[in-house]
Amino acid sequence: MEFDAVVKLTIYRHFAETGEGPKVEEVAQRVGAAATSVIESYRRLRALRVLVLEDDGTSIRMAPPFSGVPTQHVVEADGVRYFANCAWDALGVPAALHRKAVVRSRCEQSCEPLHLDVALDGPTRSDWLFHCLVPASHWWDDIVFT
């Protein structure tokens, strides 16, 4: 497997196991490489849109669907709490994990709480809606805003 793929999987599996993003040093230790090599890999993974970094270039803001920072979209599966980047990613977490989960979020206008049980084949029937303000052609112009 190529180095970048190893780094990517290491990051994603750390999120899946713990609900949190790994530090560069943890990734470096797991893949058996220098931290500088891992940081260079981070930049290439950012270009592929599978990683979003903080301004420091080393902290992971997003490894979609996982968020490296707390958000309003919380997913619980097998006793682990995950933060998702957005409503889409809130369902993306159980889809990635292939586990049953509970998604908690809110209506952005009324702040009514959302509680959505997600089975292996999808969420329970719900008449809630998803709305995205940004057209698909511009999602990655500012992915944090999107």
Added chain:
Amino acid sequence: MLFFRSEEQVRLWCAERGDPIRPLVRIDQLWRLATAWYSTRLQESSRRPQPQEMRQIFAELGLEGDFWDPLSDRFG
């Protein structure tokens, strides 16, 4: 990319912000988008859908038009 309790709540939110209302997506459609994007994300062979694949995924869900087109130049 946000959840809303109803179309009325979306309209209120957009009106207060002065933003246009965009196409609404049902939860069952959102699940299919989530699985299309992420069901292999923890696997070695995982990769993001490319623009042509995105078009196909959206079309299969009935999400069509410039808004869902990743290659559209209509929005600048």
